[in-house]
Amino acid sequence: MREPDSSYVRRKACRATETPWLCISDDVILTHHTFDMGHFFNEPRYETEREVSLLTGQLSVEAASRYRRKIVNARDLELAAVRCTTAGKLRSGGFAVVHTPGRILAECDAAGQHVSVIWPAEDPLNVQKIPWPPTVTKSFVECFNGYIEDGR
Template structure:
């Protein structure tokens, strides 16, 4: 089973970090770590959504450049997903209520009601 953060970790962050574009597992892994090995790639996974889908569910999607990498141009840019969307630079409510977390998860590909 893939492990993704589905809400901010209360002690550590106020948003969920995502990358733009339909990156491959390897490309996404290389954004996070300079050196990766075959085992890293076996354990890695990606999931896809759109900024429009997230915004439609009440999240703000804010461009937050993060680390600048030469190989990242129009795709592979860092964004922060924040809830609620009304004033994301000044207000980030965490922990997210369970309904907000469920809504976030349902924005991604592969979601099915039965959880498989």
């Protein structure tokens, strides 16, 4: 199976600073969203990505769902959940938090901005190792405080 494109992070990285892996402050809350009844992707999916996507801010299930999909119905919200951490916790866990703004561009620390969580933290624009070893996946999960809100 072919690896996903390693240039994605470099191409999508924030252009506001020369260090898009540092333009999100350590104290910024990050939201991890799922549409799958609390089952979160705890590492990149080998076939499609080299990072795990999070959003800046402590977003509600509805706000995070609407970021990810244009049309969100009641069933989507029932199955969705979010959990939160901070950029600093992830960095302490050995990850890089790279601002990859996506379709909504605002100030670097503004709520609702896309970020890419990458391992290892060194040279994240050019090196994203996948799959993550089990110890790295465990470290990622331990950065979260559990579920903040679900759609039920």
